[in-house]
Amino acid sequence: MRGLFSGLILLILLVGMLTLAVKIQPVRAEGGVVIRGDGSIDPPTAPIYTADNITYTLTGNIADFDGIIIDRGNIVFDGANHTIQHTGPRTIGDMVSVGISSVPYVRANVTIKYTTVEGFEYGLWWSSPNYIFLRNNITNNAICIHLESGPGSIIENDLTNNGDGIELLYCSNVWISGNNITNNACGVWFESASSNSIYGNNITNNNFGIFSTNNKVYHNNFVNNTQQAACDVTQNNMWDDGYPSGGNYWSDYDGTDLFCGPYQNMSGSDGIGDTPYIIGVDNIDNYPLMTQYPARTLFQGIGTIIYKNCADPADCFYFIRTYDNRYLQPMNLPSTFSVDQLKVRFTANLTGDFTLHGMEAIVLNSISLLGDLDGDLKVNFVDAYWLEQAFGSQPSSFGWNPAADLNFDNVVNVADAILLASNYGARLKQFRLELNLVENKTDYDLGEPINITLTITNMTNETASFLLAPSWWDLFVYNDTNNLLYRWSSGKIFPMYVMFVTLEPGMNISEAMTWPQTCNAVVDNFGTPISPVSPGTYYLVGFYSYYYDLRTVPVQIKII
DSSP: OGGGGHHHHHHHHHHHHHHHHHHHHOOOOOOOOEETTTOOOEEETTEOOOOSSSSEEESSOEEEEEEEEEESSSSEEEEEEEEEEOOOOOOEETTEOOOEEEEEETTTOOOEEEEEESSSEEEEESSSEEEEEEEEEEESSSSEEEEEOSSEEEESOEEEESSEEEEEESSSEEEEOOOOOSOSSEEEEEEOOOEEEEOOOEEEOOOOOOOOSSOEEOOOEESSSSSEEEOOOTTTOBBOOOOOTTTOEETTTOOOEETTTTOOOHHHHHHHBBOOEEEETEEEESOBBOOOOOOTTOOOEEEEEEEEOOOSGGEEEEEEETTTOEEEGGGGEEEEEETTTTTEEEEOOOHHHHTOOOOOOOOOSOOOOOOSSSSSSSSHHHHHHHHHTTOOOOSSTTTTGGOOTOOOSSSSHHHHHHHHHHTTBBBBOSSEEEEETTOOEEEOOOOOOOEEEEEEOOOOOOOOOOOEEEGGEEEEEEETTTEEEEEEEOOOOOOOOOEEEEOOOOOOEEEEEEEEEEEEEEEEEEOOEEEEEOOOEEEEEEEEOOOSEOOOEEEEEEEE
16 A cells, blocks of 8 residues: 555655765675565574564674664664674775664664674664664774764764764754763764754763764763864854753863853853853854753653644643654653643653653644644655655554544554545645735725735744745736736835844734726836726735745725
8 A cells, every 4th residue: 555655755765866876885794684674584593583573672692793784664673782793804895894784765764772782893874764773882883873864863872982973974853862972083973964953962081072064962061072072164053052941061161150141141150151162153152051961861841742633722632752753642751741832841851761852843733734744834745755654553553653644543544645645735834925905895986095914924833934025025906807907016116125034923914005996008117007997896916925925815806
């Protein structure tokens, strides 16, 4: 049944093939273990056990071999605290040793946990999306973790005594949290990788702490690195989470904490330094922490809340998405929480397999767009991909995604695929444009000016921003045979400026216009329509045309 979306998934594969042209894959030595796409293990004598072709458990240590290749998606590889070790030369000619790797850009939704990997050129080389690396011990490798794909999560691993700790190339939407990154040549290195989050890590005693390009770095402990941090001067990173949440702890910060407040100009200490920590040009931690952040002990944030099949949020079934893509109801959370609009605020101890982290809000049925699985207000190949990944799953199974259960029958199957296909290509814009008649009537006397307002409203549950310019508003008037008679912008000279406008949820901005009951049969020297219209039925359509290309529904009036 997954063939229904084969064409859509092919688009994703084609994109991956294009990226292959610019990314170099390692040439591996032969003789390793392969978890094949059909679920089998090659060679079958390898100390890996699976009962369901979903969870693969290492049953003993493995030494002196050439690593594991994972050619199957939607699985969990559980090292069960065993070790994968390479004791021979890390490179032989153009061949390199790799501890665990993926088939490039194909196999998604793989979790690797509780595995020790040591002695390889690359501990983990990963280039497929939606991975989770949880509580692994990766040590004594030339490069600990090499990533070429996102989204993904690297959670609570111990990465010690490697050349590079985490190396990200051309990735985005990777969450790096709760890791101990210690005694490496470089702790974290981003190369053409942006829009990633580095939160709550201990980055200590490395020659180089972090090199970042346009990412968010906060609540980390940078301790005794020879160089704590650096950045590409052409990129602007976010080095703090605002006030009062704060930034990072820097062991070489020599500021004081005598004041408090967003501008650090109010009497009293607040645990935040009174002066910023400077990383580079336009890269500043505005709120450096005075003491180390308690990584791996407590997390406070805003998580994903998903509800469905309800008209009133108070009556909804709520789910929280965890780092490993489980969906849990708040009543089961080992934490305190409160529902705030469409998000859930929580405080959770990072224990067991239940670590939480904040992700972007996804809300189902608050703005109804059937098939919009990722909450971006449109139905496209990305949504088809996520449905394919969850296909066949139920609430109790791995890979379950309630967003993909479009008909609410607790199974993702062909019925959901058909529903998504029926709405494929639909878009629900962030903003709505409405046309209102000022006089609040539909019948006008001949020659009477018709005054209107065009209003842009933020239809989302988040603060939204857009560009605004006087020349991007417009009003079209059509007759009852759909001929364009009048365009408000014709002949007008507009001031040349553009503003950046931010609207809170439900807020709006308006523009007033007048149609003087003229048409473009005759225009003046400036191109302004001046020919009067006759009595009849007309249709007014408002436009806001730039990035969003908004238009109103036609409003019918009569001139008598």
